[in-house]
Amino acid sequence: MDIGFLKENFLSRFGENSEQVAVFFAPGRVNIIGEHTDYNGGYVLPCALSFGTYLLIRKTGDDQLRFASENFEGTWNLRLNALGKQGKTAWVNYPLGIIDQFRKRGMNPDGFEMLYSGDIPPEAGLSSSASIELVTAFALNALFHFGMDRMELIQLSQQCEHEFIGVKCGIMDQFAVAMGRKEHAIYLNCKNLDYEEIPFKLGEYKLVIVNSNKPRGLSASAYNERVMECQEAVVNINKSLTTKDLGEITLEEFRMVEHLISHPDVKKRAYHVINENYRVKQSVHALKAHDLKLLGKLMNASHNSLRDYYEVTGPELDALAEAAWEIDGVLGARMTGAGFGGCTVNIVHRNAVEEFRKRVGEQYHKKTGLHADFYLPEIGDGVRSL
Ligand code: GLA
Numbered sequence: 001m002d003i004g005f006l007k008e009n010f011l012s013r014f015g016e017n018s019e020q021v022a023v024f025f026a027p028g029r030v031n032i033i034g035e036h037t038d039y040n041g042g043y044v045l046p047c048a049l050s051f052g053t054y055l056l057i058r059k060t061g062d063d064q065l066r067f068a069s070e071n072f073e074g075t076w077n078l079r080l081n082a083l084g085k086q087g088k089t090a091w092v093n094y095p096l097g098i099i100d101q102f103r104k105r106g107m108n109p110d111g112f113e114m115l116y117s118g119d120i121p122p123e124a125g126l127s128s129s130a131s132i133e134l135v136t137a138f139a140l141n142a143l144f145h146f147g148m149d150r151m152e153l154i155q156l157s158q159q160c161e162h163e164f165i166g167v168k169c170g171i172m173d174q175f176a177v178a179m180g181r182k183e184h185a186i187y188l189n190c191k192n193l194d195y196e197e198i199p200f201k202l203g204e205y206k207l208v209i210v211n212s213n214k215p216r217g218l219s220a221s222a223y224n225e226r227v228m229e230c231q232e233a234v235v236n237i238n239k240s241l242t243t244k245d246l247g248e249i250t251l252e253e254f255r256m257v258e259h260l261i262s263h264p265d266v267k268k269r270a271y272h273v274i275n276e277n278y279r280v281k282q283s284v285h286a287l288k289a290h291d292l293k294l295l296g297k298l299m300n301a302s303h304n305s306l307r308d309y310y311e312v313t314g315p316e317l318d319a320l321a322e323a324a325w326e327i328d329g330v331l332g333a334r335m336t337g338a339g340f341g342g343c344t345v346n347i348v349h350r351n352a353v354e355e356f357r358k359r360v361g362e363q364y365h366k367k368t369g370l371h372a373d374f375y376l377p378e379i380g381d382g383v384r385s386l
Helices: 003-014 093-104 128-143 150-165 172-179 219-237 251-260 264-288 292-308 314-325 350-368
Strands: 022-031 046-059 064-069 075-079 112-118 184-189 195-199 205-211 330-336 343-349 373-375
Touching: 003 022, 003 046, 003 064, 003 112, 022 128, 022 172, 022 343, 046 128, 046 172, 093 128, 093 150, 112 128, 128 150, 128 172, 150 172, 172 184, 184 264, 195 264, 205 350, 219 251, 219 264, 251 264, 264 292, 292 314, 292 330, 292 343, 314 330, 314 343, 314 350, 343 350, 350 373
Parallel strands: 064 112
Antiparallel strands: 022 046, 046 112, 046 184, 064 075, 184 195, 205 343, 205 373, 330 343
């Protein structure tokens, strides 16, 4: 990203004044494994990406907030005393939700101007929302000296998503975007937020992300439905166990109590979460032992479980994974993120990348009529000032 160019755009939109323009960046994320485990107190293994959201910000000293984006039309001019939600889907609701959270904590920003510019493909399940949330939270915290630490900013951003946006997400995305580290995956225990940075060395292999370009439509309501199903499983199981979350239950324990879950779909969701949790732990062992083949197998098993038990893949993501599995040099392929559209994550030998693009692209188009996009991002650092 050309920061000089962004600064010029900032000045031509908002004009000159004596205040400095500060620049911040927050990455997107890709989850290697551990899907739909975070809001169940389980484990996840995401990485921050080299692409993300840039934010230029400047104080104005008045009671106006001005928001603009290079990616979307229009500028929002709002008064500090009128910061309600702007329609259902406007991007500006993310920064507004963050301001709302600061204010709930008694931290009130003065007037400012903000220009966002991002290179995360939107609606692709690579956490463009968490990236906007964290870059906003981090920038406001720095500019107005609110004194919150990264962990607090992560939790504040998750609460913005719950309370302002209306998605009952777990903490994985905000955590990865804030705590990501170059060439590392973050092994996070979502129950107590203990985490370990695991070197993610791919050697001759490449991380390839494939965007299904399937619009995710009703994904927020389907996501919240899965969250509720897991809560139902916990209520049922806790008739006999004293544990609280699915992420804390072993497979042996589950076998003893699964009859307490009356709804077959709810039982399937719980089964996925418990097994996926094991797969994350095994994946960490595999990475530590430089066993990428094992990691790939676990990724494939994760996709199958998300398809058969969690039922969040859909024909598009299945088509992408199936096409990938057929290619020599692909160690693993699975959907990543919430599902219902979005992306797959693949580990592909560097000599097979061209064939992978060609064959997966062609087969996907043949099966679905859609065109896939391919990205080869680096694993980067978390939110920061530039
Ligand atoms: C979305 C949510 C995360 C997580 C994933 C599924 O990305 O924001 O909290 O639940 O889906 O693993």
